[in-house]
Amino acid sequence: MIESREGRGIAVPIRAVTLGMEETRAGLTRWLAERFDAPDLAITAMKSPESAGVNNETLILSVSGSSPELQDVAGLVVRLEPRTSLFTAVDISLHHRIYDLLQGEPSVPTPRVFGFEEDESIVGRRFFVMEKLEGLIPADNPPYHQSGWLADMDEQERAKLWTDAIRTMARFHQLPAERFQFLKEHGIGTARQQMDYARRYYDHARGERDYPVLEQAWEWLEANFPQAPAEGFSWGDARCTNMLFQGTRCVGVLDWDMVSLAGAECDLGWWLLHDWVGSVGVGRLSGLHGPAETLRIWEEAVGREARDMEFWLMFNLFRLGGIMILLKAFLIEGGTPAEAVADIDRRNPAISILQSRFGTGDPLDMGTWADISPL
Numbered sequence: 001m002i003e004s005r006e007g008r009g010i011a012v013p014i015r016a017v018t019l020g021m022e023e024t025r026a027g028l029t030r031w032l033a034e035r036f037d038a039p040d041l042a043i044t045a046m047k048s049p050e051s052a053g054v055n056n057e058t059l060i061l062s063v064s065g066s067s068p069e070l071q072d073v074a075g076l077v078v079r080l081e082p083r084t085s086l087f088t089a090v091d092i093s094l095h096h097r098i099y100d101l102l103q104g105e106p107s108v109p110t111p112r113v114f115g116f117e118e119d120e121s122i123v124g125r126r127f128f129v130m131e132k133l134e135g136l137i138p139a140d141n142p143p144y145h146q147s148g149w150l151a152d153m154d155e156q157e158r159a160k161l162w163t164d165a166i167r168t169m170a171r172f173h174q175l176p177a178e179r180f181q182f183l184k185e186h187g188i189g190t191a192r193q194q195m196d197y198a199r200r201y202y203d204h205a206r207g208e209r210d211y212p213v214l215e216q217a218w219e220w221l222e223a224n225f226p227q228a229p230a231e232g233f234s235w236g237d238a239r240c241t242n243m244l245f246q247g248t249r250c251v252g253v254l255d256w257d258m259v260s261l262a263g264a265e266c267d268l269g270w271w272l273l274h275d276w277v278g279s280v281g282v283g284r285l286s287g288l289h290g291p292a293e294t295l296r297i298w299e300e301a302v303g304r305e306a307r308d309m310e311f312w313l314m315f316n317l318f319r320l321g322g323i324m325i326l327l328k329a330f331l332i333e334g335g336t337p338a339e340a341v342a343d344i345d346r347r348n349p350a351i352s353i354l355q356s357r358f359g360t361g362d363p364l365d366m367g368t369w370a371d372i373s374p375l
Contacts, residue, residue, distance in 0.1 A: 020124075021046065024059070027123040028078065032063065035115050035129070041065035056255070057082050057125075060132060069114075075132035077111065081125045084330075093118075094186060096128040098256040101179065107171040109133075109244075109251050133252040135244035143278035144241070145285050153248075158287030160248040163297055165240050166289075168250040169271070170301035173264035175233045183261050191229035194262040195221065198315065202322035211325070211346070213354045217318045226308045230263045238267035239274045268298060269312030273320065276372040277349045291374035313373060314357075320350040 025043055033041040045062035057080040063070060081092040093116065102110040116128040138144035144151065150158065183189040188197055202214065236258025244252030260266070272291050284290070289297065295306050325345040332338050357369040 024123045028059075028061070031117060031122050032076075032129070033065070036065060036067035036069055038065035038067035038070070041067070041070075056080075056257075073131055074134050076114070077130050077132050078127055079130070080123070080127045084333075092126055092128065094183075094259075095256055097182075098259050099128070099130060102172070102253075105172070105175065108175070108253060109168065110253055133244050135246045135251050137244055137254075138241050140241050140278075143282065145279040145288075146282040151285060153287075155287035157248050158285060159289065161245060161250075162240075162288050162294070164248055165243055165245075165250050166294055166297045167301045168243070168253065169235070169238065169264075169267060170298050172235065172253070173232060173267070173298075174302060177231050177233055177261055180233050180259075180261055183259065188259070189261040190231055191226065191262045191266070194260050194266065195225065195315070198319045198322065202318070202325070205322050205325035205329075209325075209345075211321065211351075213351055213358060213360055214318060214321045216358055216360065217314055217321070217354050221311070221314055221318060224311055224314070226311055230265075230307065231261050232263040234258075234260045234262045234264065234266045236260055236267070236270070238271045240271075241274075264298075264302070265306055265308055265312045266315065268295065268306055269309065269316040270319075272372055272374065273313065273316050273349075273353075280349060291372060295374050309374060317350045317354055317357075321348075321354070324348045324350060 025046055028046075029041065029043050032043070033039055042064050043061050044064055047060055049058055049060055059078040059080070061076040061078060063073075063076060079092065079095070096113065096116045099110055099113045100116075102108050103112050111130040111133050114129045114131070116126075118126055120126055136149055138150045139148040142148070150161070153161070181189070184193065187193050199218065202218075235253065235256065237255050242253070242255040243250050244254065272294065275288070275294075276291075279285075295309070299305055328341050328345045331341050331344075353369060353372065
């Protein structure tokens, strides 16, 4: 089930937990008591987050117990395997493995992971448990450019926060790709694998429907594929709305559903695209650096220039176009009236930017390629 909140333009989906809560509480209590060697462990509160995104079923727990491991833990997060997913190439065991690897990297702020459970009989799904980090996440709905705690900061604070977010990304972009070679086994490793996956995803999402501007984008991508794309660790869903902040400092990088070895530039393209989309119709917050300055901060942090950025912007527009097609089905499945989302697969920022880029169709009044491209 997908629940929806009405946002700007389209409903913003929230994945609701579909398990029986009392049975889930009982199963998790037994599992946690054994994991933490705490027979007195109790779950004192259990809830779904206010915004868990479209792809994850998540529970937030407050617990008590005598285990020393729990004494400095603010709470626990249980990530449940969803029955259906927007990102079909990444299952929950891979998601857990990424968190498990990154928790040993002091340069990458991620939660501690306390265990993964393959046995679905415990709560009815596979799941993993990690530490709940304290902090604030910039909002998707309404977008952070419009209102919220980030908008309430002064310009200098926002500039510091943005700079720290980009430098945090730069640090994990420098992790050795050799540690993550297993991603290739899942077909989400190299840039070429990401291209092929994006095409399969789009074909699955569209079915028999035609999207001429997305086909045009694909032809451009094939013709302009980088000659020697750099292999590197890529977060995937690289957005500041997937980061946790205390003041102006990033203290958590979350949601690795789209992880790959496509390289840092793939992340930079996704970051720039989603930041621009969030400012459409409301304007950009002062202090949040634009595309060129964002890339400059990143380049200074890693010691090299960003490469092939036009390609990665185009790739991420194509990928977002496919996601919007499948998202329409998710919203309708969750009870959103079909007429309310009848055209979101054809009237959305990805389609609009591509129409502006190629000069085709009747683009919405949502800006031009120059608004997002740092080139």
